[in-house]
Amino acid sequence: MLQEFTTKMLSPTPNELAVRARADLRVGLPVAIGGVVLASVETVSQARLDALRTAGPLVLCVSGRRAETLKARAYDGDVARIAVPQDTRLDWLQAVADPADDLRMPMKGPLTTLRGGDCGPWRQGVALAKAAQLLPAVVGVAMTPPAGVTRLPVDEMARPTLPSTEVASARVPFAVHAAGRVHVFREGDGGEEHYAIEIGMVDRAAPVLTRLHSACFTGDVLGSLKCDCGPQLHAAMQAMADNGGGVLLYLNQEGRGIGLANKMRAYDLQDQGFDTVEANHRLGFEDDERDFRLGADLLARLGIATIRLMTNNPRKLTMMQAQGVSVVERVPLHVGRGRDNAAYLDVKRDKSGHLE
Ligand SMILES: Nc1nc2c(ncn2[C@@H]2O[C@H](COP(=O)(O)OP(=O)(O)OP(=O)(O)O)[C@@H](O)[C@H]2O)c(=O)[nH]1
Numbered sequence: 034m035l036q037e038f039t040t041k042m043l044s045p046t047p048n049e050l051a052v053r054a055r056a057d058l059r060v061g062l063p064v065a066i067g068g069v070v071l072a073s074v075e076t077v078s079q080a081r082l083d084a085l086r087t088a089g090p091l092v093l094c095v096s097g098r099r100a101e102t103l104k105a106r107a108y109d110g111d112v113a114r115i116a117v118p119q120d121t122r123l124d125w126l127q128a129v130a131d132p133a134d135d136l137r138m139p140m141k142g143p144l145t146t147l148r149g150g151d152c153g154p155w156r157q158g159v160a161l162a163k164a165a166q167l168l169p170a171v172v173g174v175a176m177t178p179p180a181g182v183t184r185l186p187v188d189e190m191a192r193p194t195l196p197s198t199e200v201a202s203a204r205v206p207f208a209v210h211a212a213g214r215v216h217v218f219r220e221g222d223g224g225e226e227h228y229a230i231e232i233g234m235v236d237r238a239a240p241v242l243t244r245l246h247s248a249c250f251t252g253d254v255l256g257s258l259k260c261d262c263g264p265q266l267h268a269a270m271q272a273m274a275d276n277g278g279g280v281l282l283y284l285n286q287e288g289r290g291i292g293l294a295n296k297m298r299a300y301d302l303q304d305q306g307f308d309t310v311e312a313n314h315r316l317g318f319e320d321d322e323r324d325f326r327l328g329a330d331l332l333a334r335l336g337i338a339t340i341r342l343m344t345n346n347p348r349k350l351t352m353m354q355a356q357g358v359s360v361v362e363r364v365p366l367h368v369g370r371g372r373d374n375a376a377y378l379d380v381k382r383d384k385s386g387h388l389e
């Protein structure tokens with residue numbers, strides 16, 4: 034009886050297994066989902082690929098977005114399973130997954146996509162690769178999972194959404210206002226950390242001036258002129274100081290949720306002539322992979338229910354409201370437009386519906 038209890042308590046939950054599986058993919062290890070053993074195309078080694086091949090014919094699974102660019106039929110809708118020709122080497126798989134050389138070497142095919150059968154584990158594999166901020170492409174085979182391989186239950190969420198817990202907070206004086214406080218939150222799965230920055234005096238009895246800012250290493254830290262993130266960050270902090278108080282949520286959703294490595298891949302595609310939305314699609318991502326439920330969760334933890342939201346992004350407004358946050362006003366935030374980001378901002382207005 035006691036032993037059963039101990040075993041249960043010390044074994045990973047399905048959610049914890051999903052976190053472990055993400056880490057496995059990042060180091061190039063295969064994971065098992067249902068009856069399929071699969072690995073990330075970006076990180077798997079040739080030796081491991083050869084080992085997988087001994088179990089049967091390999092299948093490559095990419096997102097529907099990537100399939101569109103490859104002109105491969107996505108019978109499974111949001112993902113496409115591609116039959117891997119025998120003796121195919123890793124670099125072929127990588128060329129199918131990675132659009133970097135699409136223009137230089139456009140012909141990958143003809144690609145034979147599979148239909149029928151259960152695509153569930155494959156779809157879950159692609160979602161897991163995305164959650165691990167890798168290229169959304171996995172390669173694998175139907176087989177009995179070898180011992181030691183992380184086994185993920187079918188249908189387990191690849192991106193766990195457990196509530197964030199506050200880890201620490203401290204007073205920090207800012208250039209814009211002497212009174213400041215930084216709170217650090219950690220996702221329930223031990224994953225990303227996100228920050229809530231209180232500026233001035235935050236009066237929770239009145240609507241709180243709020244900004245949901247997604248991390249942009251290039252804009253926020255390096256002062257890149259390719260986007261408007263840096264100026265938006267500083268203008269929002271200044272507006273909060275001028276207002277007497279406000280809260281800035283700094284969410285670690287670099288590159289609209291695809292991570293810095295993939296954002297740099299997207300930038301490289303932009304230098305090949307694709308816009309910010311097309312670049313994400315060619316990589317196999319949606320144009321915006323962020324989950325703004327996180328922001329609503331953090332606000333609830335800070336005891337803030339009613340806000341004036343500084344944004345031009347209509348999705349942020351609807352997502353906050355859908356999560357029960359009362360947004361009484363949208364405060365536009367147009368700053369930092371220049372020669373290098375004008376086209377980017379125009380695309381956000383024309384394609385992503387950003388408000389004037
Ligand atoms: N994938 C990708 N991400 C980008 C690109 N340019 C900027 N980003 C990211 O986009 C995010 C910018 O988010 P926000 O500042 O919240 O901007 P927004 O969604 O336009 O909404 P508002 O600024 O509130 O109007 C950051 O995570 C940046 O790293 C790009 O070309 N591609």
Ligand SMILES: [Zn+2]
Pocket residue numbers: 249251252253260261262263
């Ligand atoms: Zn930016």
